[in-house]
Amino acid sequence: MISKDQLADKVNTLPHNPGVYQFLDQNGSIIYVGKAIDLKKRVSSYFQKEHLDGKTRTLVKLICDLRFTVVQNELDALLLENNLIKSYKPRYNVLLKDDKTYPWIVIKNEAFPRIFPTRRKFNDGSTYYGPYPNVKQMHQLLALIRELFQIRTCALDLRTQKLEQRKYKVCLEYHIGKCAGPCENLQTQSAYNQTLQAIRLLLEGKNFSLIQQLKKDMLAHASTQAFEAAQRCKELIDALGKYQAKSMMVSDHTQNFDVCYVEKAQPDAWLSYLVICEGSIVHAYTSKVSDPLDVPLETLYRQVIPQLRGHFESSSKEIVVGLNEPLLLADAKSLFPKIGEKKQLLEMAMNNVRHAQLQVRKAAMNKSTAVQNAPMQAVLELQSALGLSKPPLHIECFDNSNLQGTNPVSACVVFKNGAPSKADYRHFNVKTVVGPDDFSTMKEAISRRYSRLKAEEQPLPDLIIIDGGKGQLSAALEAIEELGLQHELKLIGLAKRLEELYKPGFSRSLILDRRSLALKLVQQLRDEAHRFGLSHHRNRRSKTAVGSALDQVKGLGPKTIEALFHEFKSMAKMKAAEPELIAKKIGAAKAKLLFEFFKNDEGSLK
Numbered sequence: 001m002i003s004k005d006q007l008a009d010k011v012n013t014l015p016h017n018p019g020v021y022q023f024l025d026q027n028g029s030i031i032y033v034g035k036a037i038d039l040k041k042r043v044s045s046y047f048q049k050e051h052l053d054g055k056t057r058t059l060v061k062l063i064c065d066l067r068f069t070v071v072q073n074e075l076d077a078l079l080l081e082n083n084l085i086k087s088y089k090p091r092y093n094v095l096l097k098d099d100k101t102y103p104w105i106v107i108k109n110e111a112f113p114r115i116f117p118t119r120r121k122f123n124d125g126s127t128y129y130g131p132y133p134n135v136k137q138m139h140q141l142l143a144l145i146r147e148l149f150q151i152r153t154c155a156l157d158l159r160t161q162k163l164e165q166r167k168y169k170v171c172l173e174y175h176i177g178k179c180a181g182p183c184e185n186l187q188t189q190s191a192y193n194q195t196l197q198a199i200r201l202l203l204e205g206k207n208f209s210l211i212q213q214l215k216k217d218m219l220a221h222a223s224t225q226a227f228e229a230a231q232r233c234k235e236l237i238d239a240l241g242k243y244q245a246k247s248m249m250v251s252d253h254t255q256n257f258d259v260c261y262v263e264k265a266q267p268d269a270w271l272s273y274l275v276i277c278e279g280s281i282v283h284a285y286t287s288k289v290s291d292p293l294d295v296p297l298e299t300l301y302r303q304v305i306p307q308l309r310g311h312f313e314s315s316s317k318e319i320v321v322g323l324n325e326p327l328l329l330a331d332a333k334s335l336f337p338k339i340g341e342k343k344q345l346l347e348m349a350m351n352n353v354r355h356a357q358l359q360v361r362k363a364a365m366n367k368s369t370a371v372q373n374a375p376m377q378a379v380l381e382l383q384s385a386l387g388l389s390k391p392p393l394h395i396e397c398f399d400n401s402n403l404q405g406t407n408p409v410s411a412c413v414v415f416k417n418g419a420p421s422k423a424d425y426r427h428f429n430v431k432t433v434v435g436p437d438d439f440s441t442m443k444e445a446i447s448r449r450y451s452r453l454k455a456e457e458q459p460l461p462d463l464i465i466i467d468g469g470k471g472q473l474s475a476a477l478e479a480i481e482e483l484g485l486q487h488e489l490k491l492i493g494l495a496k497r498l499e500e501l502y503k504p505g506f507s508r509s510l511i512l513d514r515r516s517l518a519l520k521l522v523q524q525l526r527d528e529a530h531r532f533g534l535s536h537h538r539n540r541r542s543k544t545a546v547g548s549a550l551d552q553v554k555g556l557g558p559k560t561i562e563a564l565f566h567e568f569k570s571m572a573k574m575k576a577a578e579p580e581l582i583a584k585k586i587g588a589a590k591a592k593l594l595f596e597f598f599k600n601d602e603g604s605l606k
Helices: 004-012 039-047 054-062 074-088 135-148 160-164 189-203 207-223 227-246 297-311 340-386 438-455 470-483 517-548 558-568 571-576 579-586 588-600
Strands: 019-024 030-036 065-070 104-107 115-118 127-129 256-265 268-277 280-289 318-321 333-335 394-403 406-416 426-429 463-467 491-494
Touching: 004 039, 004 065, 019 039, 019 074, 030 039, 030 054, 030 074, 039 054, 039 065, 074 297, 104 135, 104 189, 115 135, 135 189, 135 227, 189 207, 207 227, 256 297, 256 340, 268 297, 268 340, 280 297, 280 340, 297 318, 318 340, 340 517, 394 438, 394 517, 406 438, 406 517, 426 438, 426 517, 438 470, 463 470, 463 517, 470 491, 558 571, 558 579, 571 588, 579 588
Parallel strands: 256 318, 318 333, 394 463, 463 491
Antiparallel strands: 019 030, 019 065, 104 115, 104 127, 256 268, 268 280, 394 406, 406 426
């Protein structure tokens, strides 16, 4: 790379001629390609003034070298600039944001050619139509082709030498009338090619020409009294007419032209591009455009149009644009219509841009609002579904856990403003219930929870959810009535099977819409209560299971057992330890009792 002084000398010696210039960074990579009527004036402008735009200032800082090519006129400069941008894809040139690969429809170069969609083009002599930004439209077109014409879909090798071996049999497509059976020589190559010619007209958007050709064929068949063939042509004409009605038909004339509308909207620009073939819109494309240097609108048009024409392989000689001033384009003439169909098409492109911008803004706004408001929206939906007088901003949910009646616990989770308030979660070790009794367990937990809140004058919840059916709900209501809080507290029961809600005093259950936010909030409460209660239950059960074996040793109290597990962690390690070590920890007499127990009950080690 050259020094700054050498770069300045290079700029000062540039000619006052049309040409193309390239800016390079310190790695020798091309970062910008531009054209100019006067190379020296244009390139010097980058270095002789302070640019207001930050992107241009960044570009100038990165320039470490430049190259230029002098051409005869501005049109040559435009062509060369376009080719260089396509070849090098410089970082600071205008590039289409949406550069994903769109599908094509290919007519394969083979005997009895197949027609199918593809996202890859090969230089194999096949014919490719597209690309299709609207994939749904492409599949509709393929479906129409397969409905109207008998085209094979199999991948058999149908070359003459293969057909002569007579190894192929017709498939289901033949029997349902979708294929004419070329695999058994039931259709000639010339007849197949005739069908292909009609399909090519359809794929090229020449519907008008195809319909005119079919009308001639229909009259010819009718004149020779081939009425079935004439009827087939008539059916094809009717089907094509319906297809045209569904497609965007904009003119009755056989016109071919493109429509391009570009609008600058910081920090990006937007464009809409339409390709019109025989009065029908065959391609419609709307996208953001990167505008890193904040170039004039005319420059945006000149740079995106060649890219899009190449992308859609358009050869139209006329392009309708949204600029009143004529554009200098390499192989087409620009037009700014003031009335008529072309004006309406330009307005359609403008509307496409407006709708695309609005869609992006709405999507961003809805996403932000949905994230912020989803919890409160769920709370309001639940209020409406349950007919509550005020939104249930404070909700508590209860669930029981036990294993065949052992280690019964209850859990209470708290949601405030539709979100978990984990600091307020509580669990209860059931004290008064013996055996598996869910109803009594629920009653004890409810009684203990709200007697304490009442005594401490703490705020009561707006809604209580009982994880269970009518039985658990009745037990909870009984506890609430004994506390005298039946008028202050609202309770509902949630049945697990169908996720029905039971309200006190109503015989029928309430089933919320599966997609409603209210049901999702209730499910979240239920799942959280189940998780919290089950976790506590497992902890209790684990502790009980560990201590139960040593509880059988008479003479070892809870504190001694706790000290042993604190020191040795497991019963297996206790047995493996030296007796003197255990005796030092709990005393010789207790150590003797422990080892006698180990000797008599080996199974307790597991």
